[in-house]
Amino acid sequence: MKKKVLVVEDDGNIAELLRLYLEKDGFEVFHAGDGAEGIHMAQTLSPDLILLDIMLPALDGWVVCSEIRKTSQVPIIMLTAKGETFDKISGLEMGADDYVTKPFEVTELMARIHAVMRRGSGETVQPAERKLTFDKLVINLDSYELVVDGKRMEVPPKEMELLYHLASSPNRVFTRNQLLDEVWGFDYFGDSRTVDVHIKRLREKLEGVSDKWSLKTVWGVGYKFELSDS
Secondary structure, eight states: OOOOOEOOOOOOOHHHHHHHHHHHHTTTEHHHHHHHHHHHHHHHHOSEEEEEEOOOOSOOHHHHHHHHHHOOOOEEEEEEEEOHHHHHHHHHHHHHEEEEHHHHHHHHHHHHHHHHHHHTTTOOOOOOOOOOEEEEEEEEETTTEEETTTEOOOOHHHHHHHHHHHSSSOOOOHHHHHIIIIIIIITTOTTTTHHHHHHHHHHHHHSSOSSEEEEEEEETTTEEEEEEEO
């Protein structure tokens, strides 16, 4: 049975973005556009997790969180544009399980959702290690370390994420738009040439290191991390 997530958010664009990611990850998603509706849906739906915006019309997120906590211990992650320590403490003291400041990386939010739900269910399963090893190349996304021919390279986060994404599916061709969606996220509205620039920079670091793998351009389509048959 799918886990149910209630999104209490008055910004329709953010709510739709969250719905896309959550449904892609296998959740059943419900949306409330204001605090009063959020309280009602929390009571009637019995969701497995609530994403709760603080800056809501009429009843703000703090009031909503406080009301929900009177009858339920459902995991709550608060979303807000406020990032001051006072606001974080206020949310946590009212019973929130975690706190994410806008603008947020959706991939980080998804990781927090899974972590909170694991804690709530008592699971202690450790996440899989995000480390790939090839000839003269180690890509460690957990520590954001790239080791090339035994030397640690300084690499910006998005270059690391792009390389890891390509190398996770060797010989698979990704279009530029796929890479923008899957690495930069649905909320990224930049030019597809962004991918070309990042590939160019990665090639400058990786060119000629090994004959067992390479970053290949598939003309008219996109890019792939190619493994040699030899």
